[in-house]
Amino acid sequence: MALVAVAVVRIRNLFAVIMLTGIYSLLAASLFVMLDAVDVALTEAAVGAGIMIILMLATLALTTSEEKVRITRQSLLALVVVVITGGALIYGTLDMPQVGDPQAPAHTHLAPHFTQQSVEEIGIPNMVTSVLASYRGLDTLGEAVVVLTAAVAVILVIGSGRARQRKRRQKKPGSRESRS
């Protein structure tokens, strides 16, 4: 995954970059499957490797497929800042519990209740769905509203593709028989 990430940054051909992004998402999904987080893996595969690639390609059709190379001075200060930030993030992960540690705080408070009681309380076997939709239904409602807000923002900024429609209505009727 690190190799793919470095390649995404270095390669100038945007089409190759988009394909590599899809590969990166697929690798991330495989990692989630290995960690037994199947729902997350499905989401990553559908969003990262599916819809993102299609939207990026649609955007690529509007622009050029080569990145403009700008000669910039390599700033030493920026490198120092990035290294310090990365070091701080890695230092922060040292305090986190080991993967699979049964004594981790996340596994001692609510998780036992979810894993042991949810099938009786909700009546469906998939615990992830019951947690998402029932125990924290309000959060999921918030997520749905966030998705709707994204669509509203895009419509406000770049319109809703209505220009094509007006052009289509001006075309002669019967032009649709040519495409089949």
Add this chain to the structure above:
Amino acid sequence: MKHHIVLRIVTKIMIPLIVIYALYIQFHGEYSPGGGFQAGIIFSAGFIIFSLIFGLDVAQDAIPPEVARFLAAFGVLLYIGFGLACILLGGQFLEYKVLLANDQAGETLGIIGIELGVGITVAAVALTLFYAFAGRERE
């Protein structure tokens, strides 16, 4: 893309399968991985592929942008509607137990309902984004 006959035939075969798989993930999310969000994304991906192969005009005849925008809001309203129905039946907001006499059946009904709302919203929003990008002319 009208002259790519192999692409056209393969897409014609694939798109129904993609859409059926999306519906399977939508309504089988209680037993297997997945739910409304993933199902909406997969459905819209299938539809966008259709639009890329057969042209944007044909796709916009099938689902016009206005309908997509309406459905995006309708999904959220469906979600909120389930929450309000719980209040009217004497529970708390999004407390599905009160929907039916049996607690488990009520919870399951509520989850299926809100997942449907999420799925409709996500699919319609993804379509709206695609229309917004694809409807622009090259400048």
